[in-house]
Amino acid sequence: MELDDSFYALVEITCRDLYIKSLKEIPPDIVEAIRKAAARETKEVGKRIFSHYLQSIELGRNKDMMVCQDTGIPIYWVKIGGKMRFDGSRLNDAIVRGTERATREHPLRSSIVSPLKRENRQTSTGDGIPVIKYEFAADCDHIDILFMPKGSGSENMSSLKMLVPADGVNGIKKFVLEQVIGAGAKPCPPTIVGVGIGGSSDLCMALAKKATTRPLGTKNPDPQIAAIEDELYNVINQTGIGPQGLGGDTTALAVHIESAWTHITCNPVAVNLQCWRAERRRAKIWANGTVEFGF
Ligand code: SF4
Known part of the structure; x- marks a missing residue:
């Protein structure tokens, strides 16, 4: 019909x-992750930033305001x-x-x-x-x-590199880490680090963006990719960039990777960061x- x-x-x-x-309303998985990160934070400045984030979340929800x-x-x-x-x-x-x-x-x-x-x-x-x-x-x-x-703060930190197969998985990890460290405070961390691997250049970028929309707690179904998500998440959270880049224990809420098959001579990797409000x-x-x- x-x-x-x-x-x-x-x-x-x-x-x-x-x-x-x-x-006006931050997704419940993000709110929960910000609450948990706030509770674990050991740096004073990081605690203050998380407290502002939580206040903004409440104002959005209870006073019908933009976060x-x-x-x-x-x-x-x-x-x-x-x-x-x-x-x-x-x-x-x-x-x-x-x-x-x-x-x-x-x-x-x-x-x-x-x-x-x-x-x-x-x-x-x-x-x-x-x-x-x-x-x-x-x-x-x-x-x-x-x-x-x-948001533009995080979107402006998008990047793509057409690695070659010889760069391997280590080249992919190195690129992601360099982008997160280079971005520093600009994407309003803690971020969801969206990573695309494979495809053509445009598909790779689209995969990175889509990866940021996956609910927190989800993993890539491919165990090898899921292990890279965990590894990058742990390393990124040791950088000390912290909330708003002012120093703290949580720099990423998650690392999400989406993939597609690619050309025999290509090994593209793309990064799209999503800011804390996600x-x-x-x-x-x-x-x-x-x-x-x-x-
Ligand atoms: S929180 Fe996100 S949308 Fe807001 S200024 Fe930062 S990057 Fe932009």
């Missing part, structure tokens, strides 16, 4: 609400159930309109500008923005939209109008 106008209207207001909600001023780059990952029948271009338009409505109706600061003239439409949209990535799920009767307002929101939408919000 082809869906009618009401479905696209529902997608539009859901995307509007995803943007606004994501800026951080940055409205970020709006990014949506849309997983389309194979049992859904609709017009993909209308779905895409609805997501863009929802982004614009969040910005106008809240109102949110529009953080999006053209790259050279720095023009701002005051809608959080522009050519290529919001970023919308599509995936498909077989035997699924709904669409699943994961939204992230990616905002993300999810909504599932069914054809009958049911919407379920989550993280």
Whole structure:
């Protein structure tokens, strides 16, 4: 059954609400990790920063305030159930309109500008923005939209290196570590360190970004990759960079690696850091109008 106008209207207001909600309520796994890191912190300055983070989390949740001023780059990952029948271009338009409505109706600061003239439409949209990535799920009767307002402090610390196979796994680990140390305070640590390995250059970067959205506590299903996640997590947390880079025991909340197969002569690695607020929101939408919000 082809869906009618009401479905696209529902997608539009859901995307509007995803943007606004994501800026005010930090995901429960992140809150828990910040609480635990605060409880373990041994440095005075680190304890103070964690206390500010926890206050910001409370203000966001209880006073309907934004946890951080940055409205970020709006990014949506849309997983389309194979049992859904609709017009993909209308779905895409609805997501863009929802982004614009969040910005106008809240109102949110529009953080999006053209790259050279720095023009701002005051809608959080522009050519290529919001970023919308599509995936498909077989035997699924709904669409699943994961939204992230990616803050610039952490996004500016993104990096890619086209290593060669001779650089091996050690080359990958060395690159990740260098990026985290080089980034220092800039991505507002403690961060989720997203790492992409394999693929083409653009796919590798996309994998690193997607890796930051994995809930804390999850591991890559490949035991060899999961072991590298653990190893990098332990080493990064020995750097002493700490919260806001002012020194402390927790520099990373997690290291998440996503991978794809690559060319025989390639060994790409990408790093995308996600700041401590790690905002993300999810909504599932069914054809009958049911919407379920989550993280
Ligand atoms: S990097 Fe994150 S926490 Fe830091 S200013 Fe940007 S959005 Fe806020």
